[in-house]
Amino acid sequence: MKISKINVYQVDLPLKEGRYSWSNGNFVEVFDSTVVEIITDDGLIGVAECCPLGSAYLPSFALGVRAGLAELVPHLIGQDPLNIGHINRLMDAALRGHPYAKAPIDIACWDLLGKATGLPVFTxxxxxxxxxxxxxxxxxxxxxxxxxxxxxxxxxxxxxxxxxxxxxxxxxxxxxxxxxxxxxxxxxxxxxxxxxxxxxxxxxxxxxxxxxxxxxxxxxxxxxxxxxxxxxxxxxxxxxxxxxxxxxxxxxxxxxxxxxxxxxxxxxxxxxxxxxxxxxxxxxxxxxxxxxxxxxxxxxxxxxxxxxxxxxxxxxxxxxxxxxxxxxxxxxxxxxxxxxxxxxxxxxxxxxxxxxxxxxxxxxxxx
The missing domain is CATH 3.20.20.120 (Enolase-like C-terminal domain)
Known part of the structure; x- marks a missing residue:
């Protein structure tokens, strides 16, 4: 199995309460979430999502997820997504730090591993x-x-x-x-x-x-x-x-x-x-x-x-x-x-x- 294509989606997630507020006056009203879809050469699809809490919470932000993916993905096309350890080593070599940008790739590979083996991820x-x-x-x-x-x-x-x-x-x-x-x-x-x-x-x-x-x-x-x-x-x-x-x-x-x-x-x-x-x-x-x-x-x-x-x-x-x-x-x-x-x-x-x-x-x- 090889990674043949990776699609990246952006979706807004408004809040039922209208606003989420935390320390130092920070708040978010609409979350900016990134969904990743890994498509393999045998037709299996793995999905994942990454949604930072704004840009003033951790060293992460929504545009950073997608910018990080742009750096990472060229190193992943053609790779075996079920070899998750190797995928993580490739990402760490291609981009120092920025773990949040790597997370949706890793999670989508676990989704694929479950689909390939017929097992839920918790197993x-x-x-x-x-x-x-x-x-x-x-x-x-x-x-x-x-x-x-x-x-x-x-x-x-x-x-x-x-x-x-x-x-x-x-x-x-x-x-x-x-x-x-x-x-x-x-x-x-x-x-x-x-x-x-x-x-x-x-x-x-x-x-x-x-x-x-x-x-x-x-x-x-x-x-x-x-x-x-x-x-x-x-x-x-x-x-x-x-x-x-x-x-x-x-x-x-x-x-x-x-x-x-x-x-x-x-x-x-x-x-x-x-x-x-x-x-x-x-x-x-x-x-x-x-x-x-x-x-x-x-x-x-x-x-x-x-x-x-x-x-x-x-x-x-x-x-x-x-x-x-x-x-x-x-x-x-x-x-x-x-x-x-x-x-x-x-x-x-x-x-x-x-x-x-x-x-x-x-x-x-x-x-």
């Missing part, structure tokens, strides 16, 4: 470790009372884990955390996610002011070292996200007891191949994960579901159903939320079929 990633996975709901940054009302709304839809977007004014963030925790059941999970938005002194104030609450603190500051400083000042459970972006940073975090949980974003680390490596390291060292991505639609949600379903439940802190946030369907057969949970399909590959009317014509084709 290839280690086998089904759970029937379905628990989801979290991200609560966009707003006034404390509005965030509390949204938590009540989503709790009624079956969610039991909530990621509160803080990282703004420290005084208001303290109010946000208290207001939202007060409307939750004792068994519900609340994560105060600052998305790197606090300075060290602000983070120190916040963790002191919420010390009596049942709440997780996530990525309070910009750098790894600042976050570790805050971890040492609080007994609250601690989550690392943005700074755990490679297997090497994960190994450092484990060795230095820097966190209790990580957020494992598939495109941030370069695709399912490296995400599986990091997942397995976490399982070996007893570190639960939120398995997710930066953003996306139906195809991203499918990739998340397969990685999560192949992860033992005790190490799956939560996962994300990004396709429930948007107004546009881009694939049939994608996972759907049922009472706060979702599962990956038993069909070969990712188990999804692109809706080409939604994708439109390719913005680039390579052969």
């Amino acid at each position: 290839l990633l280690g086998g089904a470790a759970q029937d379905d996975v628990v989801l979290y709901r991200a609560i966009s940054q707003e006034a404390p009372e509005r965030m509390a009302k949204k938590i009540e709304l989503y709790a009624a839809q079956g969610y039991t884990k909530f990621q509160l977007k803080v990282g703004g004014d420290a005084n208001e963030d303290i109010e946000r955390i208290h207001a939202t925790r007060s409307v939750l059941k004792p068994t519900d999970i609340l994560v105060a996610d600052a998305n790197t938005g606090w300075t060290r002194h602000e983070a120190a104030r916040v963790v002191g002011a919420i010390a009596s609450l049942d709440v997780y603190v996530e990525q309070p500051c910009l750098t790894y070292e600042e976050c570790v400083s805050i971890r040492r000042r609080t007994t609250l459970p601690f989550i690392m996200d943005e700074v755990i972006d490679t297997p090497n940073t994960l190994v450092r975090g484990i060795a230095e007891d820097a966190m209790d949980v990580i957020n494992l974003k598939i495109s941030k680390v370069g695709g399912l191949t490296k995400a599986k490596l990091m997942r397995d390291l976490c399982v070996q060292h007893g570190i639960p994960m939120t398995i997710e991505d930066t953003w996306g639609g139906d195809i991203t949600t499918a990739a998340i579901a397969h990685l999560a379903r192949s992860t033992p439940s005790e190490f799956t802190f939560s996962a994300t159903d990004f396709n429930s946030y948007g107004t546009v369907d881009i694939a049939e057969g994608a996972p759907q939320r049922v009472n706060g949970r979702m599962t990956a399909a038993d069909r070969p590959g990712l188990g999804v079929t692109p809706i080409y009317d939604a994708l439109g014509a390719p913005v680039a084709s390579y052969s």
Whole structure:
């Protein structure tokens, strides 16, 4: 089997709520997603999706995905997509860094491997470790009372884990955390996610002011070292996200007891191949994960579901159903939320079929 053609699509994903806001005044109203289609000489097609969270979140942006693909794809035509290790080595040799641009190629190759073998991707990633996975709901940054009302709304839809977007004014963030925790059941999970938005002194104030609450603190500051400083000042459970972006940073975090949980974003680390490596390291060292991505639609949600379903439940802190946030369907057969949970399909590959009317014509084709 050889790669004969790669098509690249661009699709806008508007939000049902109109806007998604997080730290430092950042927001997105319409997500710019890239869908990749790998076509082989024997007719099999693999698909994947990459959707950065704007351009001010991680060192990634929507146009960068497509620019990176333009650099990578000439090295991939004629290659065997089932030799995924070789594909990744080719990409790393052709383009230093930019893992998010490589991620959709890697994921589409896993989709092809599943279709070629007749197996779902979760089987290839280690086998089904759970029937379905628990989801979290991200609560966009707003006034404390509005965030509390949204938590009540989503709790009624079956969610039991909530990621509160803080990282703004420290005084208001303290109010946000208290207001939202007060409307939750004792068994519900609340994560105060600052998305790197606090300075060290602000983070120190916040963790002191919420010390009596049942709440997780996530990525309070910009750098790894600042976050570790805050971890040492609080007994609250601690989550690392943005700074755990490679297997090497994960190994450092484990060795230095820097966190209790990580957020494992598939495109941030370069695709399912490296995400599986990091997942397995976490399982070996007893570190639960939120398995997710930066953003996306139906195809991203499918990739998340397969990685999560192949992860033992005790190490799956939560996962994300990004396709429930948007107004546009881009694939049939994608996972759907049922009472706060979702599962990956038993069909070969990712188990999804692109809706080409939604994708439109390719913005680039390579052969």
